[in-house]
Amino acid sequence: MRSTPFWALSEAMLRGFLRDRASVFFAIIFPLMFLVLFGGILGSQDQPKVDLIKVGSVPLVDELPEEARAAFDEAFEVSEEDDLDAALTEVRKGDADVAIEQRGDELVAHYTQTDQVKAAVTQGTLRAFVDGANVAATGNPPAYSFSAERVEDESLSVIQYVTPGLLGWAIAMSAAFGAAATLQGWRQSKLLRRLQLAPVSTGTIVTARVAVTLAISMVQLAVFLGLGAAAFDLQLTGSWWMSIPIVVVGTLCFMAVGLLAGALAKTTEGAVNLANFLVLPMAFLSGSFFPLDGTPTWLQRLSDLMPLKHFNTGMLDVMVRGEGPAAAAVPLLILAGFAVVVGLLAARLFRWDSA
Incomplete structure (x- = not known):
């Protein structure tokens, strides 16, 4: 042949x-x-944490229940800053993803739009913690629960x-x-x-x-x-x-x-x-x-x-x-x-x- x-x-x-x-x-x-x-x-890269600066006293975060605070620390890499302008400068420079402050009962997040995906994730995560705090404050359990599951095989x-x-x-x-x-x-x-x-x-x-x-x-x-x-x-x-x-x-x-x-x-x-x-x-x-x-x-x-x-x-x-x-x-x-x-x-x- x-x-x-x-x-x-x-x-x-x-x-x-x-x-x-x-x-x-x-x-x-x-x-x-x-x-x-x-x-x-x-x-072996994991999903990176969001770099968050906590400006001054933020009771909503400081008073989170133990389980909620553990989840918060898992989602965010938290640093503290007393000067809001300095925190905003770090966010603008890209050294941090978001800076949060509390004005009365309102949690204000200052974020950068340079990474739109991370900005959306940051806002959604913070909103979830605010909703959880509202439920805890009213004492009424939520009517619905939420869980997230990936559609791909877990081994991926x-x-x-x-x-x-x-x-x-x-x-x-x-x-x-x-x-x-x-x-x-x-x-x-x-x-x-x-x-x-x-x-x-x-x-x-x-x-x-x-x-x-x-x-x-x-x-x-x-x-x-x-x-x-x-x-x-x-x-x-x-x-x-x-x-x-x-x-x-x-x-x-x-x-x-x-x-x-x-x-x-x-x-x-x-x-x-x-x-x-x-x-x-x-x-x-x-x-x-x-x-x-x-x-x-x-x-x-x-x-x-x-x-x-x-x-x-x-x-x-x-x-x-x-x-x-x-x-x-x-x-x-x-x-x-x-x-x-x-x-x-x-x-x-x-x-x-x-x-």
Whole structure:
């Protein structure tokens, strides 16, 4: 079987990849460095407390029942200040999140709006303590009770959310750069012309290149999940095995992006730079490095046009959010659509020679 043109080409391409230390580094080692960095920094990170300055005497806080005061201290990192202006200056500078004072029966919170999410959490938490104090003052028990439960599995940690995005970026970078550099390198070295004259069909050449790229992507998937599980207690949930078809179709999509870059550029350096120009902004705008929930609406809509956003969403759904196989259907269709459209465009612009 190895004597067939497909296996001979596949083995040659794989050997070429393994011999190119830069390719191995940027395909596997470099992305893993980010996984280790994010995992080490964020892996055991807890929800930070709100930095609160208590200005003067605040009876509502000082006279909280023991259980309520314990909850208050768990939610807030409390410091005290007698000067209101000094406390407000600290809040404006970002050294504190909120300063509270009591004016008669009114609790006044002075907060910063620079972090709108934390500002909303701070106001809601303080309002809950005020409501609790009102109930305690009237002596009437509340008619309703409240409890909060997370919708995800209790075992989830930050590393669960970091891994799919970084894996998506690694696969996009490897597939796009590999396709761009290979196409332009073969063109400049006249290898494409020699292959055209050899008794090997174009379909065999393309199939061998695709097979090698998919094999590299599967190795990336296995290494990422293996390191995440071994070093950072990564636990897969839901239909995590659906990540395999997502990786396969996603690889084809980003390989098409690389082929387009290789078809447009005149040199190997130009092809790699163009692929980088396409992939790197996509990584930042698709949630690979940070979530997009707090970004402007127009930026979220722009990210919907990028295939890496749908790759990351599909991976999160099946690996983290506990969704079933059906959750991967839409991302797979979108990625496949991108692969077909961009692949056809690359084929249209393809030239056997650099000139």
